[in-house]
Amino acid sequence: MFSKATEYALRATIYIAQKSSITHKLSLAEIAAAIDSPPSFTAKILQLLTKDNCVINSVRGPNGGFYITEKSKLLPLKNILEAVNENDLFDKCILGLKKCSETKPCPLHFQYKPIKQELIHLFQTNTIQEISEKADNEYLFINNSI
Template sequence: MALISKSSEYGLRAALYIAARPDEAHVSVREMSAQMDISFHFLTKILQRMTRAGLLASTRGAKGGLALAKPAAKITLLDIVRSVEGDDLFRECILGLAGCGEKRPCPLHRYWGKERARLEKLFRKMTLARLARETARDGLRLAD
């Protein structure tokens, strides 16, 4: 099991790819899918969700593609992952119990609640700007 879905992984990698781009031009899905070895059509649909969520701006037609819809410093990992797989991430009981909360906690609630909050904070504080800067500076990779 992974913390986030494959769709989210792809969405994050694509967002980083766009943000780490030197120029500001639109990037095509075709290029990203080829460079990162991700299914073109599948990636397309993931990026559509991010576009509908207001994170990306798309232009159709020749020379079209995707760009960030706002400054990279204003886009967080949490924004991206939640735009792709819904708002429940970092809000669920680790044992899957529906009514788990302060009132009716499961045996792991006190422990998992802390870790979950840490993770949520990390994702909420981490911006695309910061990661793109480090990616460019240290030559980090977005594909195998």
């Protein structure tokens, strides 16, 4: 479904939302260990997340690391996908046809359409905060045997 990069971006952001604050930043090493991802590759992805889209923040130096603001926690998951450039995923034709559209649909277009819309809805309505709160409770996550 998603690329590894996107999976790591989602997992990392959820973990950061769970565990970090402006006064308690998380190091790359901790994050990568927690979400079971290769540290160096994860570094690249965290860079994307701190860029223009600014889902998360970072500071260098001792006691530096990554954190997320309360304001950013209110962003929908979609913003994470945008940050790693996988946001157009749900716009694409399921058969990969460039010209598939409402007026010239592919043979699966109208069957896939409602599913696509539910996917979009899922990522547009759920905030980082809402999802990260689930990870706190009886839900599986991270450092909890992936």
